[in-house]
Amino acid sequence: MRCDVLVVGTELLLGQINDTNSSWIGDRLALHGIGSLMQVKVGDNVGRIEAALRLLLDGADAVIVSGGLGPTHDDVTREAIAAVMGGVELVPDEAVADRIRDLFARRGRRMPENNLRQALVPVGATVIAQTRGTAPGLICPVGSKVVYAVPGVPHEMKDMLERAIIPDLVARSGDTAVIASRVLKTWGESESGLNERLDGIIARLDELGDPTVAFLARGWEGLEVRLTTRQDTDVAAALVLDEWEAEVRGVLGPLVFGVGQQSMESIVLDLLRDRGLTLALAESLTGGLVASRLTAILGASDVFRGGIVSYASEVKFDLLEVSQGPVVNEPAAVEMAEGVQRLLHADVGLSLTGVAGPAEQDGVPVGTVCIGVALPTGSHAVTVQLGTLREQVRQFAVINSLDLLRRRLQLTAP
């Protein structure tokens, strides 16, 4: 089974937006044993979209086209697909139109009439109902092959791919094998370092052929080790993945912080919850980044009380009762952690103070970050050096602080 990808949008040819949809789709398809051998970008031009669809259908069994489904005059993917389907008509779908009207009504906004362009469906196509945006997806048979259309907005595209397209492709492929993956998330080691540590396991897997192992770099979020197996049943696949997850964890130990959909912040919240502890944050250089990540997680309110963004030094002195003087050092980090722990009546205080740049501060170089942890059993702080670029320093500070708290909490029995 081969499913190629076409992304549509003049802005994608010109770098106003980088296309990340096609390779994300390629990755998801590969996990289900479906190859994606050619991925094409064209602009908002009906003739070129049509030509690209014909070209890709020539070699592939299916094509996913992303983008060009919006309401405006330059959204012409629907027309191109109708042409490829043999010049079929586009007809309004009332259920789709109702969902569009409803979406505007719920947001209390006036609906411009051109939005109903999005309710046009080529005759013979099936609708993938829109649940997040206004544009529906489409499943469009072309002879024995198929074109899937999805919006270019990544979260809308991803939702439709997982919900409708992958199941349809798998059904068409007739392949009943189960391809399953497990992703182990690590923090604190380089890719070559992980590779070296896992040398023995990699050699054994190379010989066995299944499961396969791959490393995926996630930038600030660390590295993932992905195990993928192909088995007859879900149960058999889970057993294989359990076995090799245990092998990998045996070698990597606490470098593995989570698995699958877990994130560093969800892990920290779980550890706090298990121990009946509440958390408060005092953030300086990260300016609320740690708090915003924790509160993105459903159920954070069980354990997260809140925080102080003490960006100006006076806020540290006045509100957190940090001693007057330079504020990027371990004693100040401890005072911040203890200050917020006290002020917000939390069991645990976590603090970050540092120099995000571009210039040094009180003689402390750019990239220096002090992280303080105040636990019921006592307080301490560490200092780390996190590079020289502002955003990098801030993001690494976030993940470092959460990882530090994770490791400290894991030392305490729940």
Place this chain on the structure above:
Amino acid sequence: MRCDVLVVGTELLLGQINDTNSSWIGDRLALHGIGSLMQVKVGDNVGRIEAALRLLLDGADAVIVSGGLGPTHDDVTREAIAAVMGGVELVPDEAVADRIRDLFARRGRRMPENNLRQALVPVGATVIAQTRGTAPGLICPVGSKVVYAVPGVPHEMKDMLERAIIPDLVARSGDTAVIASRVLKTWGESESGLNERLDGIIARLDELGDPTVAFLARGWEGLEVRLTTRQDTDVAAALVLDEWEAEVRGVLGPLVFGVGQQSMESIVLDLLRDRGLTLALAESLTGGLVASRLTAILGASDVFRGGIVSYASEVKFDLLEVSQGPVVNEPAAVEMAEGVQRLLHADVGLSLTGVAGPAEQDGVPVGTVCIGVALPTGSHAVTVQLGTLREQVRQFAVINSLDLLRRRLQLTAP
């Protein structure tokens, strides 16, 4: 003149790396009046690279192929180009080989012999000398057309594009036109709504043919209106863009919040700075997101004092002196804004309280957000409905609150 782009690398089809080369090239080409209408990704497969080159050469005057020039067995772009050139031979270029040997010697590293594969040049091609990596670029005539090969490593590719390829393309095109764009950033209107409002301008531009206008959706960040013109000189281009920017602003008014590299947060910080005002935030459902965005901007510390993430209701009552009772309503939002204004000694207080979901709170439905603004001249609050998905509600709350503050500040003279 049309120059399409082919990027080569199996990892690019699978999301291990996102291709950013092709759209960067498209942007640079457009600046020189060269269109790039199709950009293709294929894996490290000589047959598919060759087929893609033939396909692109069919429609374009030139093709830039990026990647697959390395030393290993899966770097096969050279072979594919030689085939497209009519099956010419690959012969070693001694000058290139010397530079490769020299590079290893200077780094004090042993040179694996396979590196000399990179010195192979198709008969009839010209070398673009490598100055940063080991692989040279190639200029390969195919009939009256041309294929340029560059390494996939972005900084090596960019160097060769600017140094050799653009000058060669411009010379071939005989065209000296300047193509320039201006991006107007808007918030508060849907894509179809913008389209409708700009109907008259779009009709006039359609007739004129230049400048062109395009809409770019930026999700939570709003929509961009991009004007692009083709003129003889930079000065003429700037005049045209000035004229039509004024036309668009005349229609859209305060919907336009910025231009080019400006962001909603940079605009808010600039407005505060111009007015000599400091800001403090009280965030509940956004949990620090607003603060983290403001502090991502260099120079935020001039005006941003800090904030309180009052996630637990008790933090609102105890620290911000919000009246006991339900906390998602306009009076509570005003109390939060005034509370943080007072507590952090700021001129302006901005607050957000709302229901991010998944469940309603005190009978207030998911997606309800109250935003409070406390200015030196008085306080007030507004209520907005922002959807039902947690992350969407939070992100829309952020941009809505900044936009509200922007509009309020713009009513005050600096």
